[in-house]
Amino acid sequence: MFNSIFPQRGDNAYRGFKLALWLLSLLVLMKLDMGLGCIFNGHEAARTADGIPLDTYTPAGTQAVVALFAVWGLGQVLIGLLGLLVLVRYRSLVPLMFVLILVEHLSRKLIFYYLPIAKVGTPPGFAINLALIAVEVVGLALALWRRRELPAPA
Numbered sequence: 001m002f003n004s005i006f007p008q009r010g011d012n013a014y015r016g017f018k019l020a021l022w023l024l025s026l027l028v029l030m031k032l033d034m035g036l037g038c039i040f041n042g043h044e045a046a047r048t049a050d051g052i053p054l055d056t057y058t059p060a061g062t063q064a065v066v067a068l069f070a071v072w073g074l075g076q077v078l079i080g081l082l083g084l085l086v087l088v089r090y091r092s093l094v095p096l097m098f099v100l101i102l103v104e105h106l107s108r109k110l111i112f113y114y115l116p117i118a119k120v121g122t123p124p125g126f127a128i129n130l131a132l133i134a135v136e137v138v139g140l141a142l143a144l145w146r147r148r149e150l151p152a153p154a
Contacts, residue, residue, distance in 0.1 A: 004095050004146075005144070007096075010092055010093050012089065012091045012092065014092060014094055015146050016095065016143040016146065017143070017145060019142050020094060020142035020143040023135055023138065024094055024139055027083065027132070027135060027139065028083035028087065031077070031079050031083065032076070032080035035074065035075070036073065038070060038072055038073025038076065039070045039073040039077070042065075042067075042073065043062070045069055048123070048124075049123060049125045049128075050119065050125045051123030052117060052118070052119060052120075053120045054066075079100065079101065094143045095140060098136060099140065101136055102136040105132065105136060109129070
């Protein structure tokens with residue numbers, strides 16, 4: 001498994017299931033979309049998707065949250081672009097890309113567990129994040145699971 005996550009060579013030789021490529025494509029598109037949304041519309045993303053009560057903050061506090069969302073969005077865009085590069089040119093790194101996305105996501109959840117942000121209501125971000133974690137785990141399993149070579153037709 002270690003050799004599948006960290007191959008000797010980064011090339012386009014992919015041996016996992018094709019569904020993992022589709023799942024990674026979905027995650028890459030979502031990362032790019034969420035990242036750009038946080039960069040260009042961080043106020044709305046913080047307020048609606050994450051339920052952060054920005055209207056109760058001072059203007060400086062609101063600006064700080066929006067700026068942090070933009071910085072986080074940049075990180076998501078960079079992960080998305082790296083994922084796009086893996087899908088197009090270095091498919092042997094698909095399992096590593098799933099590990100990177102999963103570790104980033106779970107690390108962020110761990111940070112927010114110890115440093116929670118006050119939220120209002122039940123924001124949709126929680127359900128979306130659970131679904132994303134499930135997709136990341138399934139995608140990683142499918143990328144690591146080697147396809148059997150089909151016998152040559154007789």
